[in-house]
Amino acid sequence: MPIQPTAALHAHLPVPALTAEGVIGLIAPAGPAALDTEKACQWMRSRGYTLRIFPGVGQQDGYLAGSDQVRLDDLHGAFADSEIDAIVCLRGGYGSPRLLDKIDFELLRRNPKPFVGYSDITALHLAINRHAGFVSFHGPMLNADLLGGKQAPTEAAFFNMLRGQVKSGSLLPHPVAFPLTTVEPGIAQGPLVGGNLSLIASTLGTPYEINTGGVILFIEDVNEPLYRIDRLLNHLRLAGKLEGLRGVLVGDVAGVDFTALCALLKQVFEPLRIPVLAGWRSGHCDPNLTLPIGALVKLDAGARELTLAQDVVFK
Missing domain, CATH: 3.40.50.10740 (Murein tetrapeptidase LD-carboxypeptidase, N-terminal domain)
Structure with a gap:
């Protein structure tokens, strides 16, 4: 793609x-x-x-x-x-x-x-x-x-x-001990936005809701069973927040069976024909890797890589 x-x-x-x-x-x-x-x-x-x-x-x-x-x-x-x-x-x-x-x-x-x-x-x-x-x-x-x-x-x-040791063009390192999973292959570029899925959904309809047009959506959560993750994703879908996405990066969803989670992610995002990469160690997990929110990134879900496409700090 x-x-x-x-x-x-x-x-x-x-x-x-x-x-x-x-x-x-x-x-x-x-x-x-x-x-x-x-x-x-x-x-x-x-x-x-x-x-x-x-x-x-x-x-x-x-x-x-x-x-x-x-x-x-x-x-x-x-x-x-x-x-x-x-x-x-x-x-x-x-x-x-x-x-x-x-x-x-x-x-x-x-x-x-x-x-x-x-x-x-x-x-x-x-x-x-x-x-x-x-x-x-x-x-x-x-x-x-x-x-x-x-x-x-x-x-x-x-x-x-x-x-500032991670610069534009750098691959964001991810520990090999925690393999990533390609849910949907492909390459996309856009600003990385998001965070906790429950909080994203709770701000819909307010002046602080997420803008998803042309972005790579990042989501993670904790203490939410699979059916609630389904409900939250469906809430975003019905609110029109999935239509303009370029890609999805899924962080840790603590307490949910990963295989079942990937099946749900495929069901939700496959019709959109966008890359989806799951298992990134960021959120309520150990290790908990830092991600730059609002920064331009390139997501290559097939290669299981996330690349910084702009400098996020300056000296």
């Missing part, structure tokens, strides 16, 4: 690279988690970075890490602070969607920087992608991933991406 034309206008702007001895801001825009702050700071120091912990990280308001105002102030403060070189989220859970209509996107546009998280943080990736226009990163969070002892590719992919 010939490569499909590039939607260059949809590619998002790169952000400043994470510099050596920089400052990483830690925020909790979603749920709370107990954090050993000394361990966290020491972990970052051992890798050459200073960790700046924002107030909401130490708070809890039921299932939220602090009130909406505290979490919003931390998000705004981390982007506005010129000393913060990158922003990492504490954990997912729930809470990010409550902030969407309160975010000052002009502030974010004036202060682009690497922003990293996954799961519930997908809501913020979708909003940044649609309303701020710069690349963000679906990648490890501090508590469960970086401090949680996940396999070495997790940390390496995180730092290599943010430091």
Whole structure:
């Protein structure tokens, strides 16, 4: 199948690279988690970075890490602070969607920087992608991933991406211990957008819903049985969000039989005649590899390869 034309206008702007001895801001825009702050700071120091912990990280308001105002102030403060070189989220859970209509996107546009998280943080990736226009990163969070002892590719992919060691034209490495599966062969190019499938579906019909025209859709999920994955994909189909896709990259769908998942993916996407690659280790899994949301990529499902087609950070 010939490569499909590039939607260059949809590619998002790169952000400043994470510099050596920089400052990483830690925020909790979603749920709370107990954090050993000394361990966290020491972990970052051992890798050459200073960790700046924002107030909401130490708070809890039921299932939220602090009130909406505290979490919003931390998000705004981390982007506005010129000393913060990158922003990492504490954990997912729930809470990010409550902030969407309160975010000052002009502030974010004036202060682009690497922003990293996954799961519930997908809501913020979708909003940044649609309303701020710069690349963000679906990648490890501090508590469960970086401090949680996940396999070495997790940390390496995180730092290599943010430091700019993965450049335009580079294949995104994937560990051979976790083979990928071609659901539908073919080659396509477009911006990589998406994240957690449940969060993508929950924002449909809002000003923060995903724009799928001419893109490579990335999806992952956890604690959703196969019939719910089917329901979520059908929701996207009925909302017209599958019609303009150029390709699909499927990350980890934790708790679902992989063979049954691939059969469902084939049923959903085969009529669209687009490449579909499944099994990418990104999401609620170990390792949890960093992906650039909004960046131009080339997906070769037959060769089981994903190539970066633009620089995602600049120095």
